[in-house]
Amino acid sequence: MSENALAIIVLAAGQGTRMKSRLPKVLHEIGGRPLVGHVLTTAHALGAQHIEVVVRHEREQVIATLAEQYPDARIVDQDEIPGTGRAVQVALDALPDDFDGDVLVLSGDVPLLEADTLQHLLDGHRAASAAATLLSAHLDDPTGYGRVIRGADGAVERIVEQKDATDAEAAVTEINAGVYVFRVAALRTFLTRIDQNNAQGELYLTDVIGLLRGAAEHVAAELAPDAASTFGVNDRAQLAEAGRVLNQRIVRRWQREGVTIIDPATTWIDDDVVLAPDVTVLPNTQLLRACVIATGATIGPDTTLVDTEVGEDAVVKRTDANLAVIGARATVGPFSFLRPGTVLGEGGKIGAYVETKNAQIGEGSKVPHLSYVGDAVIGRHVNLGASTITANYDDVNKHRTEIGDEVHTGSHTVLVAPVRLGAGAKTGAGAVVRKDVPAGSLAMSVAPQRNIEGWVEKNRAGTGAADAAARERSAE
């Protein structure tokens, strides 16, 4: 194999004790993707011949997520011997014997590193012909990280873990990012020499650095250009902090692409979201999973969209939507709830206190106030009167409602599915529609109104209502 062959080992077998979670640490998400997913996305950008992920703790869960989202990563099982050194040993054993390139070790819990930084690390390592090159950073608060201990000449001597550090060592602010490149031959040789004589009784990968130096091998260190990118996630506070840093990056990226984001601190945009130039995002808005927002659309304030598509110049205000499609120039909100399968046509409207599910609402059609529309297909230029409801569920099954073009329903119409309203049909206020309405018909189901004159004065004599009625009638 060529000198530049590359294998990437992603460490994801640790227990993640400090997360105190049922979910394995590396599956906790930031920006809509598990921590280990961020690492693998970056790893893929580097063009490695081999990518291996070392698993053990909650392996089934981790493997299931990897198989679904990163099917070309190879799974390697760590045995009961603990530590990052052991994890790399088992991964090396799984590489082909004739692999003769560089090995890049990444931590499944260090999600913010970018491919550029890693490429730079690789280039530096190769240019220096180093046996190992580690990525380090200066942190104001290095607590919890391994410290990079340098000799009098400034060269890296070894790495010492927080739990094994003397006070003087703990005072060092240069940390080990947990990311390294090794020449595979050097790694194979020196990994067999580490032991478990340390505070945690683990095989530390970090000990390889000191051993290499002791054998006069060349060990280099690259300082990360952006210290925050080396951030490791060990507990929930760090998870939130990493999520915030990632979000800040995503917001910046879209601002540079021409998106107006009024309040970055309260705007959350997942990594997979796509925004067009001249989108405006107002405060307190979350755009999650695979949302796609077209140019000129305004989203927010106080809006959460999940896997939702929004068309050009649409306005979506104070809305919760999941797996919905909102057409160009449509308006949604305030206080609208769009559930999966909602498709709102161009120029359509879903207004205040309206819930929709599995509902196709045609071009220019309006559901303006207080409605539930489920399992329905609605034509073009329809207007549903305030509080029109599709009664789609008969306690056993869900049924469909079909509404033709140009239908107008009266307020408080109940459409008892399965039912069809032909084109141009109308319903009276309060109608309960149990039978199909032919095109162009008016459906009335409420009994004619009967007024019993004088009832109040007779039966409620002496009340304010009776007095007011008497006054109005005498003035007539």
Ligand code: UD1
């Ligand atoms: C590790 C480094 C530390 C560095 C820090 C950077 C060691 C001994 N220490 O410490 O110098 O500053 O990362 O974030 O390497 N893992 C396994 N198998 C194991 C143990 C861990 O695969 O037996 C995986 C974990 O899932 C995790 C990564 O290795 O993704 C790092 O393990 P963790 O226990 O978090 O190490 P740190 O204490 O953070």
Ligand code: CA
């Ligand atoms: Ca860690």
